[in-house]
Amino acid sequence: MSGLFKLGKMTLQSLFSKPATVAYPAEPREYYPMTRGQVSIDIAACIQCGTCERGCPTGCLAVDKANYTWSINRYQCVQCQHCVRSCPVHCLTMRHNYTESATEKHVDVYGLTPAQRAVKDAEARARAEKQAKAREAALAKKRAKAQAEKGGAEKAAGTGAASAAKGGAGTTAGSGDASGGDEGARNA
Amino acid sequence: MSVKDTSKKGASYVKKSPWIIHYDAASCNGCDIEVLASLTPLYDVERFGIINTGNPRHADIFLVTGSVNEQAKPVIEQIYSQMVEPKVVIACGICACSGGVFKTCYNTMGGIDQVIPVDVYVPGCAVRPEALIDGVVRALDILEQKRAAMDAGLPVPTPEVKLGVETPRVLHTQDDPDESGTPIEPAAQGGEGAKR
């Protein structure tokens, strides 16, 4: 008998207050800003570095560098936010609304429109050309430097008598020439 | 009766009050406590007449959670076979949909659809009760279609067990007018680069 009216106060209060139930789906549900729902990407900003793919604990992400695509299997993503935190260009965000239920699974692939792809291809080509030019310039500079050293060494070898005797025997003679050339240059 | 997709505002959830049976097949319990939380006052699916029964022979909807392991496989098959048609299977949570974080474990099958036919997939880790209610509403529509097929004497439409079947891919681009995306043909996947 002692436990009979223990819940009485709570029960009486609930007669006069709002019901505890949120009448979903008639009443829409509000989310907090921090709620983890699903990952979304700004594909134009993605640089396809693959950091998110390597860090994902479930392996649901795939990055295709050649085709500029990023794909996610939303039926495998556990919403841990590791990719959002580790993205170097911050193109990933966490939205509050959850992935909807479905009768069939699918993988979402996010790609660029043909116009955007053309821009990216042009940028990639320009980058490649710039790199090739820089490599060419560095190589030319190196060759010129080597040429200058060789020319200087020959000039010094022409005046030095000792180096002329050592000359023409191969790499050791070449280095001897150079050292002799240096000395000759310094003397001159 | 044509196949139609259930909208959230549809009234199909008042047509029938299904009974559910719930089983945890190698799950971490997160999704199970959210399934039980749907029964409790904040979400209260008992408004729709849904009761959690312990007997598979009385149940219409089978809520399974967890990435199935070898020991749970015969249990799920037995519960599924004990249920009476029309019946619907809902895979709750990421582990039930595709294996989740445990997909590469040595004894997990990688999802419920590798063992029994699944009608509705509800993703989430742990699955939100609202998503679960959405999934149940979708399942009720499917249940109606199955009952109509049974009444008409036609074979009951049952999805296939997806053992070893690859998930199809859907492409989204920024000027895609249709939000659902364009399916990518499996044959053209390798040549995706060549197409452009």
Add this chain to the structure above:
Amino acid sequence: MAKKTLVPFGPQHPVLPEPVHLDLVLEDETVVQAVPQVGYVHRGLENLVDKRDFQQFTYIAERICGICSFGHSMGYSQAVENLMGIEVPERAEYLRVIFHEMSRMHSHLLWLGLAADAFGFESLFMHSWRLRERLLDIFERTTGGRVILNFCIPGGVVHDIENTELEAIVSTLRGMREDYDQIAATFLDDASVRSRLSGVGYLSKADARTYGCVGPMARASGWDVDVRNNGLGAYSALADFKPVTSQDGDCYARCQVRVEEVRQSIDIITELASKIPDGETLVKIKGNPAEGAESLTRIEQPRGEAIYYIKGNGTKFLERCRVRTPTSTNIPGMCATLGGSDLADVPNIVLTIDPCISCSER
């Protein structure tokens, strides 16, 4: 001569939240022996250390169990920090303990609902889970998830919680307390609850030590074993901490201990929120665990003492991670108490040890 029958209990049972199989050997209505069969939830996730590096493994450790989720992430993070000699900022320690105590509260409220539902007290199940929703609301507002929090990682906590938010948490808990006192009184003072739980499933203190029981199951038998007593981490800032114990050792005593622990957790959170220092909450981890380095950490999870052992091998993958969870040590004690009980008491005894089978099988 009584006839012996074998009744299989589980893995699918309306009372059991998780699949475990017990073969009950009965003589008329009395259980003579209970033979457990576990393995329905074994996923072999300790093997995943070969495939996921030590920072990604935090997300897997969190999903060992959904109820004790925060405890596992905290224990694993502490083990990694011990392994690599990382000093965690003090504010992060306080935040971890506050969330761990909230996790303990949510686990005990969940258990209270299931235990009441097991012998038919369904309205109490609804009331305690309704109260628990307020805690899940706090979790969602501060970390983004209701069940799996993704808050604690090796090095600290993912983001800071403002002091204003902590004050809001404390006031919510204080508001919960009155409702909680009513629910607890309804459960413990009810005559039918007392008659079903008193004297049932008795475990003496000597038996508790022999079987190695931990947590509220051991504390209800009079043995005050509690890792929080050691004063590690932010627990050292508490003015005084005494584990809640009882001398009776039966199902009713275990219920009493858990009900009281919720009130103790509210007090701990209130105290720590007022004493929390300012500062950083995350340090970045550089490098990998050294080869041959080992570390062992213990924390007090809602169900008892959990031990985390990890070993490094010089690469970013760990050599071994072994988790000893409280329920795996409590199961032999449970089977011992089942001997000699009635068949109708079996669900009560099984639920009063608060089984978390997914923890014990990983």
